[in-house]
Amino acid sequence: MTRVRRRIVATPAAWAVWGTVTLFFVGVAGVIGSVLVNSFATRWFDTWLPQGYTTEWYGQAWEEFTLLPVLGVTLVVCLLVAGVSVLVGVPAAYVLARRSFYGRRAVYLMFLLPILMPPIAYGIPLATVLYKYGFAGHLSGVVLANLVPSIPFVILTMTPFIEQIDPAVERAARMCGARTRQVFVRILAPLLVPGILAASILVVVRTVGMFELTFLTAGPDSQTLVVALFYSMSASGIRAQQSVDAMAVIYTAMMLVLLVVALRFVNPTQLVARVKEDPE
Amino acid sequence: MTPVAFRHRLAERGIDAQLLLLGPAAVFVAALFVYPFCYGIAVSLQPVEGGPFAAYQAFFRDAYQRDTIATTLRIALPAALLNVLASVPIAYRMRGRFRGKRVLTTVLVVPITLGTVLTAEGLLNFLGPTGWFNRVLLALGVVDAPVTLTHNYWGVFLSLVITGFPFAFLLVSSYLSGIDPSLEKAGAVLGAGWAQRFFRITLPLLAPGLATTFCLTFVLAFSVFPSAILVGDPSGTTRVISIAAYEAAYVRYDYAGGAAAAIIMGLVELVVIGVVLGLRSLLYTGSTAGGKG
Numbered sequence: 001m002t003r004v005r006r007r008i009v010a011t012p013a014a015w016a017v018w019g020t021v022t023l024f025f026v027g028v029a030g031v032i033g034s035v036l037v038n039s040f041a042t043r044w045f046d047t048w049l050p051q052g053y054t055t056e057w058y059g060q061a062w063e064e065f066t067l068l069p070v071l072g073v074t075l076v077v078c079l080l081v082a083g084v085s086v087l088v089g090v091p092a093a094y095v096l097a098r099r100s101f102y103g104r105r106a107v108y109l110m111f112l113l114p115i116l117m118p119p120i121a122y123g124i125p126l127a128t129v130l131y132k133y134g135f136a137g138h139l140s141g142v143v144l145a146n147l148v149p150s151i152p153f154v155i156l157t158m159t160p161f162i163e164q165i166d167p168a169v170e171r172a173a174r175m176c177g178a179r180t181r182q183v184f185v186r187i188l189a190p191l192l193v194p195g196i197l198a199a200s201i202l203v204v205v206r207t208v209g210m211f212e213l214t215f216l217t218a219g220p221d222s223q224t225l226v227v228a229l230f231y232s233m234s235a236s237g238i239r240a241q242q243s244v245d246a247m248a249v250i251y252t253a254m255m256l257v258l259l260v261v262a263l264r265f266v267n268p269t270q271l272v273a274r275v276k277e278d279p280e
Numbered sequence: 281m282t283p284v285a286f287r288h289r290l291a292e293r294g295i296d297a298q299l300l301l302l303g304p305a306a307v308f309v310a311a312l313f314v315y316p317f318c319y320g321i322a323v324s325l326q327p328v329e330g331g332p333f334a335a336y337q338a339f340f341r342d343a344y345q346r347d348t349i350a351t352t353l354r355i356a357l358p359a360a361l362l363n364v365l366a367s368v369p370i371a372y373r374m375r376g377r378f379r380g381k382r383v384l385t386t387v388l389v390v391p392i393t394l395g396t397v398l399t400a401e402g403l404l405n406f407l408g409p410t411g412w413f414n415r416v417l418l419a420l421g422v423v424d425a426p427v428t429l430t431h432n433y434w435g436v437f438l439s440l441v442i443t444g445f446p447f448a449f450l451l452v453s454s455y456l457s458g459i460d461p462s463l464e465k466a467g468a469v470l471g472a473g474w475a476q477r478f479f480r481i482t483l484p485l486l487a488p489g490l491a492t493t494f495c496l497t498f499v500l501a502f503s504v505f506p507s508a509i510l511v512g513d514p515s516g517t518t519r520v521i522s523i524a525a526y527e528a529a530y531v532r533y534d535y536a537g538g539a540a541a542a543i544i545m546g547l548v549e550l551v552v553i554g555v556v557l558g559l560r561s562l563l564y565t566g567s568t569a570g571g572k573g
Contacts, residue, residue, distance in 0.1 A: 017369055113313070119503055229397050258393070
């Protein structure tokens with residue numbers, strides 16, 4: 001059997017496209033690479049590469065920035081936000097996916113707005129309200145603030161998953177005498193496990209990266225990693241640049257681990273957004 | 281009317297006990313989004329001195345505050361436009377299956393998850409006066425002195441491109457994958473060249489998706505805050521409106537001013553999105569699948 005070898009021809013358009021993509025990746029690699037190299041550097045001023053390498057910045061960053069509690073706070077906040085938003089969001093997504101009722105569009109718009117609004121624009125009034133009731137400055141305030149974009153996000157992500165499930169399955173369960181709660185726990189939940197996993201991982205990724213809301217509501221002992229990183233960066237000059245970079249590398253590593261986990265369950269395009277084209 | 285009959289009449293309109301499942305989510309969003317927003321409006325209308333609109337008047341009278349709107353739009357609109365326009369030809373080329381596509385999309389997701397804070401840190405190192413980028417340019421002899429790309433407009437712009445372009449690309453390519461390729465094949469059979477096929481078949485079908493992508497990318501770019509402070513020039517060329525709102529509320533403790541700035545920010549963004557979505561409603565939106573119509 002003979003294999004026909006296709007000739008690889010690159011048109012100018014292909015060159016331009018691949019060139020742009022390559023340039024972009026070189027830029028991204030440079031951005032991440034320079035942080036990574038600098039975090040291991042002893043001294044790096046006016047040369048291509050640092051004069052020597054060391055790992056002491058990591059130990060220093062760990063102690064100076066008290067990273068262990070910060071990581072703990074980040075973890076607790078993420079788990080709480082993901083748990084609550086799934087518990088609250090999935091039933092709402094079910095109603096929006098299956099039912100049509102008077103005022104459905106208005107409800108849909110109410111859930112869409114927190115995603116479309118810039119976080120600072122609603123974060124400032126929200127932080128004022130949370131301070132008024134004594135939530136802000138603690139872990140509870142950070143969790144509450146992060147729930148605002150997370151619940152609508154879970155609803156918008158889960159609606160297509162629920163629409164895929166054949167309603168006949170539910171009707172059969174109801175014929176056999178199952179109540180709504182039983183339909184949820186014994187029929188829908190097992191079928192929705194992949195979707196729920198995907199949604200909660202996406203919420204965790206977004207919460208780890210969410211800067212503005214956490215920044216506005218966090219107190220000194222409820223900072224997440226990204227806020228701690230911002231404070232150490234904006235106070236540059238006090239800390240060694242390498243120490244800040246070591247912290248940035250820890251943050252990146254955490255994000256990459258989450259990303260690898262996330263990509264086992266979700267399609268990359270889903271990571272971006274899953275806003276449905278038309279609510280009707 | 282008996283209660284049972286009333287319930288039946290409601291059920292005919294689709295309202296029954298099952299809607300209570302919406303309750304918790306609606307309560308959360310109402311308490312944490314709608315109520316704070318109304319509270320913010322109320323606060324902004326009760327400044328320490330002056331009439332109800334004094335905070336808004338102060339915002340628009342002070343050029344240092346007023347210009348933040350233009351500054352924000354000058355950063356966000358070109359960045360969002362560039363991200364969307366650049367991702368169209370690239371996504372168009374990368375339709376279909378080829379080896380390494382999954383790896384490519386995976387790598388593209390990385391900058392999105394890095395977030396603006398880390399991107400800013402990396403840009404400061406990479407594009408700084410002694411960073412690798414300037415070293416390469418100097419070594420190649422392209423420039424004589426290091427190019428200043430940090431602590432000004434370009435630093436913020438580039439950080440928005442790094443986080444926004446992959447986002448736009450993934451969205452555009454998911455919209456493109458929903459367009460049936462047989463439509464283009466039909467065009468080709470009837471003798472259309474690639475330009476005609478692209479501009480008269482694919483682009484019109486893609487345009488609504490592009491409008492949505494633009495809106496979402498614009499939201500990301502419009503709320504630029506950490507990178508405008510870290511890699512930009514937060515008291516000059518990149519003093520965006522979120523910085524103005526933050527300073528008013530947390531540096532000057534002028535809550536009415538801060539709330540007013542935040543609400544102006546939300547309104548400006550909604551106006552831009554409204555214009556884009558309004559234009560979008562003029563376009564064809566419907567099935568992008570082929571087959572007998």
